[in-house]
Amino acid sequence: MRELTLIGIGTGNPDHLTLQGIAAIRAADLILIPRKGKDKADLADLRRDICARVLDGETARIAEFDLPIRDAEGDYLGGVEAWHDAIAQAWIAAADPSAHRVALLVWGDPSLYDSSLRIAARLTPLPRIAVAPGITAVQALCAAHRIPLNEIGAPFLVTTGRRLRETGWPDCADTVVVMLDGGCAFRTLDPEGVTIWWGAYLGMAGELTASGPLAEAGPRILDLRAAARARHGWIMDVYLLRRAG
Template sequence: MSDAPRHILVIGMGAGNPDHLTLAAVKAMRRAQVFFVLGKGREKESLTRLRRDILAEHLTGPYRVVEAEDPWRDRTQDDRGRYTSAVHDWRHRRADICERLIIEELAPGETAAFLVWGDPSLYDSTLAILEDIQARGTVEFGHEVIPGISSVSALAARHRTSLNQVGRPIHITPGRRLAEGFPDDDGDIVVMLDGHESFTHLTGRGLWIYWGAYIGTPDELLVSGPLDEVAERISRVRAEARERHGWIMDTYLLRHAPQDARGTESAHGTESSGGTDS
């Protein structure tokens, strides 16, 4: 066994609904002997609990769950250069932890898995961290990626809309870049990681918003409508949810008001909450 390779699976587990797991994800989970989980503190312990619930629902054979505390990250930097430096520093310290887990908790010949929110290729650091560890040369392992349903796809599905309109591009951006200006090419924009509610600075442009938080979970919140009319409502709902849960994960789609949405809905927008049946 000492010469057998270690192997790591990076598994997209969807946006929050346990039913978002694909068959490929479930099959991959059943190949792993150990699951690595980086906890994010007491305020987000529900995220760790959901991972354990998913494992309990889909796995019957023996497996281990090894938890470690996610390192602190400086989220106060607004300057682009300082923000990028803070993220690189956080990822490096995260790589230190993952490197230790692989060396100490994954025996040669075993397979480990990281369950990643949404899809591992979209705004997640796991793949970059594994590349960092491989570049260090301290431990050898192979890895593969199993895609998942992203919050972007889930958002569009819950609002019963498509991400693109005919002949128009789609942009996916963090909120901090949106704050620098709305693109001029009449495309549609998906915004993630917007802790500063950048959409509030884009009123008066004839935009429509499809917003969602905790998508796919029993706490799901959805609001859609003309941005000018629902921006304040989203800010209020967002603040109340953050106060209630201690954290929030939200995503939204912005586009110039679609022709098929100009009717009774456009007068006041729509709002729903309370899970996947809302």
Template sequence: MRTIHVIGIGAGDPDQLTLQAVKAMRGTDVFFILDKGEAKADLTGLRRDMLDRHLADRAYRVVEARDPERDRSAGGAAYSPAVGDWRSARADIYERLIADELGEDGTGAFLVWGDPALYDSTLAVLEEVRERGTVAFHHDVVPGISSVSALVARHRTGLNRVGRPVQITTGRRLSEEGLPDGVDDVVVMLDAHQRFRAFVGQDVDIYWGAYIGTPDEILVSGPLAEAAPRIERLRAEARERKGWIMDTYLLRRSPGDR
């Protein structure tokens, strides 16, 4: 049966590859990469650099396909159906790649940014392909260093404080629900609209990072009221320069400011 490795490759630094990830890569015949267009070509380049570094002495193939466009204007009740449609379009591509590009006893791999278990669609898309029953395969998962772990490491802090919980959420959820009761450390991912601005008037610190682990890395930390304007300016400049941005941040609230 075909085997598929889902390999977490870290937040961008090639040195964040684990030994387990390298071992799985060295046992792979075909690597599947979804191309996100010219603006994000350096993401594909980083993957290829990792392959060149660790597989220089063995033969392998790289097969690229264009990532389907997602309706990012959908909100409210339309959000989940839009995500479902996008995942199904991805499943069509995965299904074709596995069936057409991988022999019945071959091994393929998807190189996933960060950790495949944290806000990534690869596992859900592969499960949809399996449920269709048109192509049989076994798959396993190699965990990776997430952008969340890399963020707090670069800021030399922890995710939580002693005996306290931490929550990981999205920018959209933060905007809808605010900072949760009883949770003073909140990690926010997938925030294209800088929703942290809503909490500038509170006693909150921010630990923010963009392009973490890459040569373009930007880090800002400090009281939110002071750091927010700088983050907005740096974020706008970086997006203009590169055409895209990936950022993550930790909001740390004073326990008395609820």
């Protein structure tokens, strides 16, 4: 592997792929596709569909691999470090040594709450790393609700559900975007004066959205989320919170 290109593919809609991403897929000798178990088989299917559309009948060299599972017990950061090491080894094992230009399709954008760049830095020998940026879940959420991300001249913060749950509303911004929140941390907040915009499966055929005052929309989102997760076996969602300044 002399070159590894991380290609942002957006949030589920093949139309999110940029011209740069299309060119990178066509230039690759080998495309790595992770498998995350039967419950998330449609995520691998989406990557295969993107490759088929872009390559337009050409024979793609695709190598699939089983994504290692993170140990959720014990120290969080230590578990993540060990998990990243295991993923790097899975990439190496899946890559054909004759493939000099390898591509990996990354959900959303490689720069935002994705560890592909950190994992790539663990490869030995270290290949040349290239990135084709993609549409993030944050952009897709704002587009779905037709809202601006920030108030005029005001900052916003992107954080995780774990941090919001542990530290509460940050002091530095009245607009907070929350990602990677399997526990619905918005339930821990005082809902007074807070509005929420939520979205799941953004860009996909089964896209779900909900919005409104947190006190009213929060319970509705919990019901929508539980039903969707039971139906699909997985869920990717994101939400934006804004409080009165």
